[in-house]
Amino acid sequence: MQTTQHWINGAFTAPANSRLQDVTNPATGKVSSQVAMADAAVVNQAVAAARAAFPEWRDTSLARRTQVLFAYRELLNARKGELAAIITAEHGKVLADAMGEVARGLEVVELACGAPYLLKGGYSENASTKVDIHSVRQPLGPVAVISPFNFPAMVPMWFFSVAIAAGNTVILKPSEKDPGAANWLAELWKEAGLPDGVFNVVHGDKEAVDTILDHRDIKAVSFVGSTPIARYVYERGTASGKRVQALGGAKNHMVVLPDADLDLAADAAVNAGYGSAGERCMAISVLVAVGDTGDELVAKIAERTRTLRVGDGLRGTDMGPLVTRAHREKVAGYIDAGEAAGATVVVDGRQVEADAEGEGFFLGPTLFDHVTPEMSIYTDEIFGPVLSVVRADSYDEALALVNANPYGNGTAIFTNDGGAARRFENEVEVGMVGINVPIPVPMAYYSFGGWKNSLFGDTHAYGAEGFQFFTRGKAVTTRWLDPSHGGLNLGFPQNA
């Protein structure tokens, strides 16, 4: 059986007596490989490589750095199908969706090709007489990226592209559930000409993460995952003096106002609710039907939901399996709980006929109506193909529901009323808002991040904020001395 190894200093390393964990193809239920789990010694080795590579990489010219990034972009674009196939085989999402993931990650690599522009400082001539000030942004050093299972390529690319472009060196700790994409991306860096040690991958779990969080040579951590772990990573990482951005979970609401086109809203709800089997942090998991739209909307969503084909993502299906058997059982348990709590099961995904060989972790799309805020299907992030419809009498009631939620990642409003949409944009307490757009993931030149329990820290991912996170500012005050600058004066420097 193949073992997924760590990638340190430009080569795979296979420490003896490594702890190994199975990696499963969720569409067949069969173990496809094993992944080596890093202990502290492995993480220390990766950090040492990243530390050694840093001085040269930070001083590598912007021209040379962007040449490497352009080469990476070209290779990735030419071979993205290989990466998508790895994602489908380990994560389970359908191939077209895996291609979409790669495309959205590529966008950030393309943004990073423009790093020289984003790294430009400022200059003020004659700030004081014959005194000039300029500012520069400098890289931090070795930084770590800790990523979740649901975007094994895109989320690492959000961070490592910007970190490397800005002159840092990187240790990536991907999810142990689907580790293959990270190694593929690592080998491609070498092919693109990135010096050894600038990008490293360590596989593992809490043991590796804790070593990263406590390591004094790691200067910053970008984390994406569930809220409890995001909070933990933020607290432990900042306690050891690091800069941390930790993106957490979500419960994204889609509000449908009575004037909306209900056919388009139903299409959007199905796409955003069940795409990637609901395993997206920007998935819509709650639909708030305002006024008298509920019955018609639920009927339209149910009709569409019943047409979805579930099965192996390599067979042209609409929806693949859940990532693991345990996660499938957990999501099915939420459906049981929703039914027991009195919500109406409109479409039941528990008995599904999947187009696949073997015993994959399939669950059909499930639609609940008449969900109320105290039910666990409403309060918890389920992270599966379960869409809950909540009824609200008015816009104000819908808004209050969204704003009362502890998460604040994404939200959407469906309406043709510009005034209502504008009000929602202004009043909603959520980081990413869609107006008739159900999954408003910002383009690479904006930044991605939620509010409240969906993000710990204050800097969002990629875009200008990404460059801000991976650099620190320095202000330099310059005076070229001439005789007029002589004389003693012990007062605090003032402008003249």
Ligand code: NAD
């Ligand atoms: P997770 O929190 O279980 O794991 C994320 C990472 O943390 C993995 O690398 C994992 O190995 C590590 N980890 C897990 N348990 C740990 C522990 N006890 N101590 C230290 N490290 C630990 O998340 P997941 O199940 O891989 O991903 C799904 C979650 O990620 C969902 O909650 C989803 O909403 C969230 N997510 C958020 C965003 C966002 O942008 N806000 C994007 C994608 C996913």
